[in-house]
Amino acid sequence: MDILIRSFLCFFRDSITASIAGLLIILILKLFDKHISVRLQHALWIIVVIRLIIPVEFQSNLSLLNLLHENHQNSSNIENKSTIKSMTYAASDFLREGKIQYSYTSKNQISKVNQSPSKIVYSRENIIKEYITSRILGIASFIWIVGVFSIAAFLSAVRLQFKRKILNLEEVRDLESIKLLNECKNKVNITRDIPVYICDNFKSPCTLGIIKPKVYIPKCVCTKNNLKQLYYIFLHELIHYKRMDLVYNFLAVLAVILHWFNPIVWFCMKRMKLQRECACDTYVLEIIGEEKAEDYGMTLINFSKLVSSNKVPRLAVFFETKNQIKRRIEMIKNFKKGSYKMSAAAVICCVLASGAILTTAVNAKSMKAYKTAAVVSSNNSSVKNQNSKFLIDAPIKYYDNLKRAEEVTGFKVKVPDYIPTKYVLASIHVIKVSDTDNSLEVSFSKKDGVFNFQASKVDMEQCLKQIAEDQSKGKVEVNKEAMNLEGINGYNITIKRTLPMGYNYKIIDKCFIWQNEGVWYSIGYSIETQRKENKSSTIGIPIDDVGKIATSIKYDQDVKNVSYSIPKDVSTEVATLPIYDKEDLKKAKELLGFNPKFPLSINKNITIKGSLVGISGDSDIKNKKIGYELGTFYNLKNGLLVFTQGKSSKAYDDMSKKANTIKIDGKEVLKYETYEKSVANKQLKEDIYVWKENGFYCEVSIMANIANQDEIVKGFVDSKPID
Structure with missing residues (x-):
């Protein structure tokens, strides 16, 4: 079942990406139809088809999936999966990774969001929600695969039925028709033998078969009075083969089978089919010349009058609906020599479109972790030794005393010997910055306020930015400016987090950072919440207190006024x-x-x-x-x-x-x-x-x-x- 769910999520992700790309292509073609060659238009649809049927995993900054993940990069965080709303963002990871992740839970316990690390409270309801989510994914995956096999079985049955009907068809042996066919093959440089059959069931010509292609035409066409029309028909069908349209059409059918649940895919494949016919018409006109465009157009019109049933196999038909015939006639009317050629600009457009559609989103979280490790990693080897001892290497580890936390970080830190009135120690935790580096954070709180003190061997600006990105699902912006407090030269860091759609607010954190004896320190002194209703609230400490705290830092053994041991809270929920x-x-x-x-x-x-x-x-x-x-x-x-x-x-x-x-x-x-x-x-x-x-x-x-x-x-x- 896990493989099925992964496959479903993978194709669901591709379906969304290709749908966005398809809608953008339709919009572009509406706006610039006359300025884009029909061959380029068809090439753009081919790229969409490839995206739909091949789960490409090459990462690129051009990828359309970056639009989906810009605001949902870290939806797999343990704390943020405890509500139905957060599961929406977890789906973003499903789309990118194609896999299922479960949060840290017990049968009646799960951590609440933003709970003090010393008081981790649990709820059975959230576990049931996770279970329901997994069940829904399982059911959806089963429905999807049943649909895939059902449609595939139906098309196979139709195909087999058609093969039985054409077993005894008559091959065209008329010398003039064969001569005409060979002439057309020479025009388009085809040496392969492609037989032509007469089929009364068809009211329009078509070509079927990828491995062994055959041309099928109505009996009424194979007369000496229709040699000119027959010439255009042969040329058109041979060009379908020359352009590999039979392959593209098969891929389009496969895409519809795999993405049957997405109506946008059906619509896009229909548009692609029209562009394929237009591109084929343009190729024909390039060969026969502008002076014969009118005759070719009349051939289309004459055959459109004969169509009265839907029994024609929809694989490479000569024409389809009246609107499509009208579109093709307009294209033929406005045809100019050279319309089929692909310019250098068109090739570049296809390359860029491929980068945007065929690649997947850059995993920003892993990229940033790599950058931080490469740019600001510590040379402290004791952390590596410590990390290797972890049985459960959680990204955030909670401890009840400073000494134990220091052992995990791998370096000694100084901590405040002064904190503002009524503030008490709330938590001590170690945050994993990279595979080799950790940051130690101490939180202080009172009834209506909170501030954080943090120490790290790596550059604090990079450290704070990465932590904000890892713990948030939204966009993160960082601003830095020089600041001097109580004679300490440092920087004021402003971190603006725009939470994703559904939360309706932004969070602005302000920190003062500085370096002391090779260790970076930070005091997070302000947290402002801005809501869309123009309401905002701020908690924190005055800037004057920040200076006092910064100047008071000492090693733990020298601290006299602050206790760095958290008292145990006796509760069955802790x-x-x-x-x-x-x-x-x-x-x-x-x-x-x-x-x-x-x-x-x-x-x-x-x-x-x-x-x-x-x-x-x-x-x-x-x-x-x-x-x-x-x-x-x-x-x-x-x-x-x-x-x-x-x-x-x-x-x-x-x-x-x-x-x-x-x-x-x-x-x-x-x-x-x-x-x-x-x-x-x-x-x-x-x-x-x-x-x-x-x-x-x-x-x-x-x-x-x-x-x-x-x-x-x-x-x-x-x-x-x-x-």
Whole structure:
């Protein structure tokens, strides 16, 4: 199913890009029709067809997909996937990458947006939304592939039926007709034998067959009285072969099959067919000359009067509707010698159009990460050593004390010894800037205010810009100007984030940055929110306080007035300890009171996503009877999987009354099936497995329709506690 969804998203992305390109081409042709040769017009449609049938992945700044991703580059951020609206932006990643991504979730837990890192709150509803999204994608993909096969089967049946009808057709053997055909072949430099058949079922000439082409003409045409018309017909059909129109038409049919759900594609392919006929007419006129244009036009008109049925195969027909005949007659009337030639400017236009349509959007996030690493990367090798120790290398890591955060960043930092009145330490976290560099950020807050202090070995301007782009889905602009505060020479950085459509506001961050003993520092002192209704609000600290904070920075051991250790908030909704490396696992053992299992992967499709220690739901907080449990979350195709471990037997006791007991690798496991109501009031199935270990209990919760659930659970049962 995952391959099917990826394929659907890939073609859906291409369908959007090609549709935009097609509509632009139609607009351009409407405005500049008389100034663009028919051959160039047809060439532009060929580029659209190629985009529709070939999932090209070459990145280019010219790509039309850049328009889609300019405002939605980072829609895969974990925090921003917790609402239905944000899933719209996640679709932008689907279109670019052609793959599905799931956020960090548990069966009843998911991080809220912009929540203080020390208080990560969770909601089961968001997990159900993610599950619904994956189910919708699965259903849509299934409908798409059924449509593809249905249309392909129908066209194949029509093709087979037609082949049966033409088995006994009479080949043209008339000497004058053969002589005329050979003359036309010499005119267009064709040496291949292309037979001509008489078919009474057709009221218009056509050419069929890519590998073995054959020309089919009505019987009424093959008379001595119609040799002039027959000459034009042969010439026209042979030029279809010469121009490879049969191949282009096959590709257009294939594009319609793959993109049957998109009416714009059907319309564009119809326009392409008309341009193909016009280009063929122009080629004919180049050969026969302007003086015979009127005779050629009359041939079209005479045949248009004969058409009265739709039984003609629509592959390379001589003409189609009255409007198209009118368009072609106008082109023939205004024909000038040289109309078929492609100028240098036309070739350049095709090259540029190919760059815009055939390439995919530049992955700005990876490009900027590369640029930052290349331009401002640190030479500090201790970070590399530290990064290699991560079991879960999250882009933002939360810690409860400064010393631990410094160990992760790989360098010593100075921190403020002064903060404004009523402000308290809110969070300490490490932000991954590149594969080798980290930035340490400390947030301070009060009831109606907040400011951030940040340290980095890499250039702070580049660091702040990349972080803003990574954490935002909108456009980011950066302005820099020199500033001196309290004798410190630095810069004032203004970062303007335009959030994508649907949020209706902009965010303007202001920071003072400077360098001290080889380390860059930043104080984010103002956050302004501008709404479209001309309403704005600003939180932060006065510029005078920024100078005081900047001049007060000291190493942690010398700080006397500020505590850099976050007190624990006792709540069942709070993540007590996120786990990233073996040091965190060591602390987790102490809190849990046992050595937990910690499998990093079960198979190639089920790998660890995140893990944290929290207070168990049956803890008696008022009486200070606290229990802890470890929740570990895994990537699972089209669903969710959570592995929970704790000393509490409540879940096991509750399930033993209603669950079935099964044997998994010799161990007794309770298995229970339950249903959760989704936001759309649909019932979502959840399978829960619970078993005893030596001194603790384990639970695996699976919310997905997969056939090998017991085998997956076996992987957790067989896994060993950590050393």
